[in-house]
Amino acid sequence: xxxxxxxxxxxSILKAIEHDGRVDLNELGVRLGIDATDIANAMSDMxxxxxxxxxxxxxxxxxxxxxxxxxxxxxxxxxxxxxGFDSIAERIYKYPEVDSVYLISGGFxxxxxxxxxxxxxxxxxxxxxxxxxxxxLSCATHFIMRKYKQGxxxxxxxHEDERMLVTP
Amino acid sequence: xxxxxxxxxxxxxxxxxxxFFDIVSEMPDAISLGVGEPDFDTPWHIRDEGIYSxxxxxxxxxxxxxxxxxxxxxxxxxxxxxxxxxxxxTETLITVGGSEAIDIGLRAMLEPGDEVIIPEPSYVSYVxxxxxxxxxxxxxxxxEENEFRLTASELEEAITPRTKILILPFPNNxxxxxxxxxxxxxxxxxxxxxxIFVMSDEIYAALTYKGEHVTIASLPGMxxxxxxxxxxxxxxxxxxxxxxxxxxxxxxxGQMTKLHQYCIMCAPTISQYAAVEALKHGDRDVEEMREAxxxxxxxxxxxxxxxxxxxxxPYGAFYVFPSIKEFGMPSDxxxxxxLRAKKVAVVPGTAFGDCGEGFVRISYAYSxxxxxxxLGRIEEYITELRNK
Numbered sequence: 208x209x210x211x212x213x214x215x216x217x218x219s220i221l222k223a224i225e226h227d228g229r230v231d232l233n234e235l236g237v238r239l240g241i242d243a244t245d246i247a248n249a250m251s252d253m254x255x256x257x258x259x260x261x262x263x264x265x266x267x268x269x270x271x272x273x274x275x276x277x278x279x280x281x282x283x284x285x286x287x288x289x290x291g292f293d294s295i296a297e298r299i300y301k302y303p304e305v306d307s308v309y310l311i312s313g314g315f316x317x318x319x320x321x322x323x324x325x326x327x328x329x330x331x332x333x334x335x336x337x338x339x340x341x342x343x344l345s346c347a348t349h350f351i352m353r354k355y356k357q358g359x360x361x362x363x364x365x366h367e368d369e370r371m372l373v374t375p
Numbered sequence: 376x377x378x379x380x381x382x383x384x385x386x387x388x389x390x391x392x393x394x395f396f397d398i399v400s401e402m403p404d405a406i407s408l409g410v411g412e413p414d415f416d417t418p419w420h421i422r423d424e425g426i427y428s429x430x431x432x433x434x435x436x437x438x439x440x441x442x443x444x445x446x447x448x449x450x451x452x453x454x455x456x457x458x459x460x461x462x463x464x465t466e467t468l469i470t471v472g473g474s475e476a477i478d479i480g481l482r483a484m485l486e487p488g489d490e491v492i493i494p495e496p497s498y499v500s501y502v503x504x505x506x507x508x509x510x511x512x513x514x515x516x517x518x519e520e521n522e523f524r525l526t527a528s529e530l531e532e533a534i535t536p537r538t539k540i541l542i543l544p545f546p547n548n549x550x551x552x553x554x555x556x557x558x559x560x561x562x563x564x565x566x567x568x569x570x571i572f573v574m575s576d577e578i579y580a581a582l583t584y585k586g587e588h589v590t591i592a593s594l595p596g597m598x599x600x601x602x603x604x605x606x607x608x609x610x611x612x613x614x615x616x617x618x619x620x621x622x623x624x625x626x627x628x629g630q631m632t633k634l635h636q637y638c639i640m641c642a643p644t645i646s647q648y649a650a651v652e653a654l655k656h657g658d659r660d661v662e663e664m665r666e667a668x669x670x671x672x673x674x675x676x677x678x679x680x681x682x683x684x685x686x687x688x689p690y691g692a693f694y695v696f697p698s699i700k701e702f703g704m705p706s707d708x709x710x711x712x713x714l715r716a717k718k719v720a721v722v723p724g725t726a727f728g729d730c731g732e733g734f735v736r737i738s739y740a741y742s743x744x745x746x747x748x749x750l751g752r753i754e755e756y757i758t759e760l761r762n763k
Contacts, residue, residue: 223670234743237673237677238670238671238673238674238743239670239673240673368414370412370414371396371410372399372400372405372407372409372410372720373395373396373399373407373409373720373722374392374409374410374412375392375411375498375548
């Protein structure tokens, strides 16, 4: 396979598995017209290269008994000499409660998304841990009330096929 | 009381699909592979433009031919994608779906007794529209061994001195067949030689899975004798917006516009604004949907091969047309029984012409999950038939 073919194959695989990590590789091979072994090899290469970083499950926790709350926290920080935002971001993302950390352009610097068991737990984390960090100037915490769409999937309502059963 | 109905209408056969639809609608829990429209929603940016057009109060008639901006976009698109050059002012007409273009095109061109060559299996409206326009349908039965393409020798055999129009329905519903450049060249030569016009229904042009779609209008000497019909339904998943168009010589488009003006006035304005957005920024959506269809097409063909169900490889539209001849039953019975026993709806090939006997149309405008479920049931069904 030429380098261009490999690139194209990788893109097709990534597009296919981005929203369906559990796809059967033989079936994917049929759909893409690529040998399943080639797909498996390409995926393992991309895992090693850190292009594929993991395979997750999208769960709507609201439909379970789990009482978790998700918060989105805007953090303003003072960048550190020679390190920029990397070192403070690292201090934040090392907390297991933290789900995502993004460096953001605009009115604040880091956006932190975290899950907590309760409002209280999140508040305590923000007050005791996040705000206490030396370079953190301020935090604005937003609690997520309802997830309509996540990772490209609509959680709010199921899509129904509204077409007639038979049409010419 | 006198018969209120005109004989030419009461004598018209109602579509074979209609009959099947009536059976299916009594089985609400049936799953279907019988739909002739995309499963995708119209891309959101296109719907959004429709909503904006309502908000801006763009709710009046447009000119009879349609918004100039839309006609210009259509001509730009047709030039860049299909290498056919039309004047938006005189050679383009926006219609209510491709269906209207077929109807008024035939009505504009046919004298009583003119013959129209209609390759079948094909879409259900060519024959009745020809009859209503006073023409005489000449059915040309396409063959599986040619992958349901139209060959020059088949066409030559069907031509008579009265032949005026050839309908060219490719990529084809229901077979999924396409016509490549080399196929079209022979057809074009005959049309020029015998002075025949072509009505090229290319509504599925964007959904081609082998090379680029070629329109016969782009071949030398053909633009002046071709009505090119296309639309937004299949490419952009916009069936309910009811928007299509015809491009052709200005003499014909002019007369079609006259008919259109009296029976339609103009195509829906909101849809026209949405369609401008589709043509300007919709290429990526089309490409993504095409890729998804292609994956399903490969998947279906692979599954048929596994089940040893005989099916030629179609390269267009979103249909496969497997043969069911091994079961020795009429397509109608095969489909009715499949529906009754396994609650899966597919359409008998005969709904698209008598030569569709021995075939069924299966649509892959469904998610892989739905296809899997339906195919599982079809496999059970044919296994039972084989073991009988």
